Each structure stands twice: as structure tokens, then as C-alpha cells.
Amino acid sequence: MVVGLGGMGAAVLEALARRGVRPLGLDRFRTGHLSGSSHGGSRVARQAYFEHPDYVPLLKWAFEGWDRLEAETGIRCLHRIGVLLAGGVDSMLLKASLASAREHGIPIESIDSSELRRRFPQFRLPDGMFGVFEPGAGFVRPEAGIDANLEFAVNRGAEIRRPVEVLGIDADDDGAVIRTDQGDIRAERVVVTAGAWTSRLLRELDSSVPLIPQRKEMVWFANRGQAACSSAGMPAWLVDDQGACGDGVYYGVPTWAGQTGHRGMKVGFHGPGVPVDPDLKHVVPQEIVDRFSRDMKRYLPEVLGEPIAAQSCLYTMSPDEHFVIDRLPGRAAVVVAAGFSGHGYKFAPVVGEIAADLAMEGRSSLPAGFLGLSRFEAEGES
Ligand SMILES: Cc1cc2nc3c(=O)[nH]c(=O)nc-3n(C[C@H](O)[C@H](O)[C@H](O)COP(=O)(O)OP(=O)(O)OC[C@H]3O[C@@H](n4cnc5c(N)ncnc54)[C@H](O)[C@@H]3O)c2cc1C
Numbered sequence: 001m002v003v004g005l006g007g008m009g010a011a012v013l014e015a016l017a018r019r020g021v022r023p024l025g026l027d028r029f030r031t032g033h034l035s036g037s038s039h040g041g042s043r044v045a046r047q048a049y050f051e052h053p054d055y056v057p058l059l060k061w062a063f064e065g066w067d068r069l070e071a072e073t074g075i076r077c078l079h080r081i082g083v084l085l086a087g088g089v090d091s092m093l094l095k096a097s098l099a100s101a102r103e104h105g106i107p108i109e110s111i112d113s114s115e116l117r118r119r120f121p122q123f124r125l126p127d128g129m130f131g132v133f134e135p136g137a138g139f140v141r142p143e144a145g146i147d148a149n150l151e152f153a154v155n156r157g158a159e160i161r162r163p164v165e166v167l168g169i170d171a172d173d174d175g176a177v178i179r180t181d182q183g184d185i186r187a188e189r190v191v192v193t194a195g196a197w198t199s200r201l202l203r204e205l206d207s208s209v210p211l212i213p214q215r216k217e218m219v220w221f222a223n224r225g226q227a228a229c230s231s232a233g234m235p236a237w238l239v240d241d242q243g244a245c246g247d248g249v250y251y252g253v254p255t256w257a258g259q260t261g262h263r264g265m266k267v268g269f270h271g272p273g274v275p276v277d278p279d280l281k282h283v284v285p286q287e288i289v290d291r292f293s294r295d296m297k298r299y300l301p302e303v304l305g306e307p308i309a310a311q312s313c314l315y316t317m318s319p320d321e322h323f324v325i326d327r328l329p330g331r332a333a334v335v336v337a338a339g340f341s342g343h344g345y346k347f348a349p350v351v352g353e354i355a356a357d358l359a360m361e362g363r364s365s366l367p368a369g370f371l372g373l374s375r376f377e378a379e380g381e382s
Contacts, residue, residue: 001191002193003178007146007348008348008355011351023159029163035278037196039143039261039313040266044137048108054370056100057366061350069148069152083137088240089130106136108133111131168204172333176333191355191356205334211318214275221307223263223265229265229304231255322341324372353366
């Protein structure tokens with residue numbers, strides 16, 4: 001059984017169905033809802049990973065997983081339009097990306113500031129910035145990925161029930177009872193992929209899965225320089241201006257042929273946030289749209305037009321911003337995959353595989369031990 005069929009739950013359902021299990025998946029909303037973490041049309045997908053080099057083998061597996069899913073369903077999910085990271089010589093983001101690429105043999109190009117200006121003339125970046133370009137990277141489409149995973153799973157015998165709200169879970173090592181607004185369901189194993197609601201759902205199990213929801217905004221801008229801001233002439237990008245625009249980094253995804261949802265270039269800001277109640281509806285404040293507009297005039301002054309749409313979305317933060325994928329201690333029937341801390345979606349195929357391994361075999365041969373819950377116990381003891 002899978003609780004939560006957003007970005008990750010859909011991938012877990014696929015991975016279970018692929019091994020011949022006929023899993024049941026529940027969600028309180030239908031596909032395409034705007035309440036969770038997997039809407040907004042695109043997610044940047046890189047392999048030269050500054051967050052930690054240990055993610056790279058998982059990313060290689062995930063990219064292959066996207067290719068396989070696309071071939072099997074005919075639904076395009078991963079667009080390899082390249083990703084450009086730009087930053088100053090002291091940028092830890094760029095340094096860590098270069099180190100990950102070196103350690104794991106990811107093809108990248110290091111670009112000096114004059115080459116950066118020549119190749120990407122739509123940007124006005126501060127003097128001295130250099131770039132790291134990863135040609136095999138790009139973006140994934142979360143709504144398409146969810147559709148593809150669920151379609152594949154249902155075709156292999158999975159059952160989906162929506163809307164069903166899970167109210168609580170009772171479990172031990174041998175099985176679980178999932179209490180829902182439509183009655184109890186018994187399961188041998190349950191994978192909880194409830195995104196920003198995961199901690200709340202697992203609280204009753206005395207579990208200390210320490211996850212905190214935060215809200216983030218995405219703003220779409222009209223495209224004044226059609227070619228300059230479309231995937232034909234612009235990769236997905238991220239600028240580390242080292243604090244010049246606040247504590248965090250701007251990133252963007254250009255327009256692309258066949259773009260669904262809001263049109264225009266999508267811009268987001270990845271940085272610290274404050275805890276929120278994930279159930280509270282949210283309208284993006286005008287001051288945030290104004291701030292994005294002001295800062296984009298700095299980086300893309302000639303090619304970006306006015307803001308045309310804005311949406312908010314939830315991050316689910318773990319204390320160290322690394323994912324949590326593990327069985328619950330003392331409740332081996334429960335696997336949790338959550339805490340993706342604003343950088344998880346590109347991993348969906350490999351998250352599905354690891355969670356399915358843990359649910360079916362109790363262990364995974366994929367190198368994901370660093371994402372286990374025991375790291376928080378160790379922190380508590382020190
Ligand atoms: C603005 C933004 C930008 C991002 N950018 C990137 C990026 O560039 N690259 C990247 O890789 N990742 C990115 N991410 C992160 C990525 O989108 C998330 O890690 C991923 O989508 C998380 O998926 P999820 O399945 O955990 O959560 P969700 O997709 O929210 O799924 C959880 C599901 O559980 C269901 N649920 C919850 N509680 C219950 C219940 N009690 N009963 C029944 N169902 C329940 C919900 O309805 C929901 O459908 C970004 C996220 C945001 C918000």
C-alpha cells in the first residue's frame with residue numbers, strides 16, 4: 001500500500017507494480033492538485049550535485065529510470081536542455097558541483113566570464129562570475145511524471161483510490177492498519193509518501209521523523225525575447241549571487257515547445273523559509289512577485305517581460321536537508337520516503353525503487369544508506 005500519490009508515491013506505485021505486486025495507492029486529492037509539492041510544470045534536474053556527491057549514483061539511476069518510463073509510456077518527462085550554474089569564484093555551489101562532477105565523471109563545461117557572456121548573452125551577470133554548464137541536465141515535468149507512473153502502475157494491476165484521506169496508521173513489524181475516512185484497510189507493508197503531511201501522519205507511531213513544511217513561490221514571466229528565453233536558446237539556470245538578492249539562489253526554466261500549464265519562463269528562489277501549516281491555503285503575496293520582478297530585471301533585463309502568474313508550493317524540510325528514506329524503527333511494516341527538502345523530484349524513479357526494495361526485501365542494494373533515519377539518532381546523542 002502507498003499513502004500519498006504525489007511525485008514520489010506515484011513512482012513507488014510504479015516500482016511495486018513493476019515487480020508484480022498489485023499495490024493499492026491512496027490520496028486525498030486527484031492528480032494535478034495544487035496543495036502539495038509536485039505542481040508547477042517543471043523541476044530542474046542536474047547530476048553534478050552540489051548538495052552532496054553521494055547523490056550522484058542515485059541520480060544516474062534516476063535519469064535512466066526517466067528514460068525507461070518515457071520509452072514504456074510514450075509520455076515525455078525529462079527534457080535534456082542543459083543546466084547552467086553561474087556564480088562568483090567563491091561560490092560553494094559551483095565548487096561543490098565541480099567536485100561532484102569530477103568524482104563521478106559527469107560531463108560538464110567550466111566557462112569563464114567572457115565565454116559566459118558570449119554563449120548566454122541574454123543574462124547580465126555581475127563581473128567575474130563564471131559558469132558550470134552540464135549539457136546532459138535539464139528539467140523534469142512533475143505532472144507528466146505522475147501521469148506516466150500511475151498509468152504504468154495501473155496497467156500492471158495497481159489500484160488507485162481517490163479521494164481517500166488517511167487519518168492514521170497503526171503498525172508493528174508484521175503489518176499495518178491504515179485508518180481512512182472510508183474505513184480501515186489492512187496491509188502487510190505501507191509506504192508513506194505524504195509529502196508535507198508525513199510528520200503529522202506518523203506522529204501517532206511515536207516516530208521522530210523530523211520534517212517541517214515550508215512554502216515557496218514560483219513566478220512566470222512573459223517572454224520578450226522569444227528565442228533568448230526558450231529552450232532553443234537558453235538552458236535551465238541557477239545564479240549564485242552570494243547574498244546580493246537575499247539568502248538563497250534564483251533559478252529558472254525557459255519556455256519550451258509543448259509547454260503545459262502557465263506559459264512564460266518560470267523563476268523560483270531556493271533559500272531558507274519559515275514553518276507553515278500545509279493545510280492553510282496560500283495566495284502568493286504581491287511583494288514577493290515584485291521582488292522577483294526587480295531581481296530578474298537585474299539578471300535578464302532585456303528579454304523578460306512582466307510577471308504573468310504565480311503559484312505557491314510546499315517544501316518538506318529535513319533537519320540536514322537530505323532526504324529520509326527508511327523503514328521506521330520498531331515498525332518494519334512502515335517505510336517512509338519524505339523530507340525531500342526542495343530538491344527531490346528529479347530522483348522520483350530511484351526513490352520509487354529504494355522504497356519498493358525496503359518494503360519488499362527489507363533492504364536496498366542501492367547506495368542510499370546515507371538517507372536513513374539513524375543519522376538523526378546519532379545527532380541527538382552527540
Ligand atoms: C517551488 C518548488 C521548487 C522545486 N524545485 C525542484 C527542482 O528544481 N528540482 C527537484 O528535483 N525538486 C524540486 N522541488 C522538490 C520536489 O518538487 C519535491 O521534492 C517533490 O515534488 C515531493 O514529492 P512528494 O511526493 O514528497 O510530495 P507531494 O507531491 O506533495 O505528494 C504528497 C501526496 O500525499 C498526499 N497526502 C498527504 N497526506 C495525506 C493523507 N492523510 N491521506 C491521503 N493522502 C495524503 C497529498 O495529497 C499529496 O498528493 C521543488 C519543490 C517546490 C515546492
